[in-house]
Amino acid sequence: MIQDYSNLIRRIEDRYNPDQNRLVEQRMFSDLSTEGRDVAKYVKMAMSAVDDHYTAITKEAGEVVKKHLKDEQQYMNVTYRYQGSVMTNTHIKGASDIDLLTFTNKFVSTEIFEVRKILKSPYSSAYDSYDLTKLRNYADNFSLYTGDFLQDLRELRASNESVMRKWYDECDIEKAKAVHIYNKNLKRDVDIVTACWQDKINFVVKEEEKYRGVSIYNKKTNSTEPSSCPFLAIENINNRSAATNGRLKQMIRFLKNVRSDSDVKIELTSFEINAVCYSIPVDSYRNTYYLDMVYLLWHYMYNLLKDENQLLQIKSVDGTEYVFQKNRDKIAELRKLKDEVWQIYQKLNN
Template sequence: MSKNYVQLISKINQRSNPDLVQMKALYAEENATSKLFENKKLPNTEVYIYVQKAMKGVAPEYTTNSKTAANQVEAHLRKSHGNDVHFERQGSVMTNTHILKDNDIDLVQITNKSKGVDHDRLKSSLANPKLLDPIEFKNLKKHSDDFRQYEGNQIIDLKNIRRQSEDILSSTYKEIDIDKDNSIYVLVTSLNVM
């Protein structure tokens, strides 16, 4: 079954360059240098053009802009949440598996209020100070003395984080989707240096 590579090239052009940015600026490599492209008889064929376009990496500037946008959103959320929340990142940009247009960074908010501690091991370690470095002992002792058992309601805390996040992001960004229960979508249209 033969493929219509002209149609495939058209689709990949639409997918990888939705804003019709000049192609040279989009890709990290202008010329393919792998052994796959060494055969000089292929360069003008549709198969070669399709494979070359499909294999090009995203330009570092595009990736940097995506990460800068995530930093910007995180900074707005930090102002709202303070030290009650810490952030982790995941998604195609973070693993460098993204393509143009269809990329994202998942900014995961994790509450700091209900962290668990293994008190039995902590007490056991503090009971044998000779087994610990003096600095380790001092840090563990301070943690043990300062620690207070969480007595809140995790569901209420998570709902409050969600509500605060919706409020700050809705007041900051024009394009935001809060319809999904487990995520908030934000489109950052301009990057501001914070």
């Protein structure tokens, strides 16, 4: 971490208020005068949310893209949803991008084999009789899709590319998992992702969309990626942060800003940072003063790195996968982030 915190403050100001909007500056940064030292100001800013003015523009860019697609895909039976940090208000750029998921509804991936396995030994399952009835009805009414699901996804991806190239000069169709466009009027990037639904067991039982799996199509490999539940992750972060007076999101933003401001490259994504923060026991920070959360974060990461077994048990926010088991190289990156937070804590206590 560069120790010139006045410079780091300017970096955050540039990220959060790229247009140097005076009203945004007044709303976001006017109360910093109550903090005496630059390091405390930096922490406060790093935990703050991007102003609604910028977030609204980002969402507008997504809506413009969605309208273009809906107008030209109205006969293709497509569903549109958003995912990503903008939906949890944990993004750290005023000019943030947004992910628009486009789903083909020609088919739905399922966990039918897992359902049938549960029904073969219902007494040893974790489901009650009411849930088992739902699973049995689902299995009884299941019919295998006879079409070519990869062809369906290729067609949707091709349509996304065609529509975006028609409307946007800056359109990258070479990315494996998304079409990337830049809206020059709104000065925003949008990623248009081709995907399909997966009826996970929890979705069958609970019948809420947040439990539905999402499998992203990879153009380069002509295959689908392992599914996750992004809408459950969004709800989990929003609900837990609301229950802690916004502290969960403050911690996430802080670590993302520290990562971005470090003079060492820290290759942790929002996915890993979200998971680490979400795994912290709520009672340990529910009423914690924001400056004290710096030590809390350092101490938690320090203990995780001392106990690799505990670290390897950390799951994604949606609970679908173990975060560090699949990519142990990320452990070294977490150590770098922990060291950056330690330097900030030391500076606060000098």
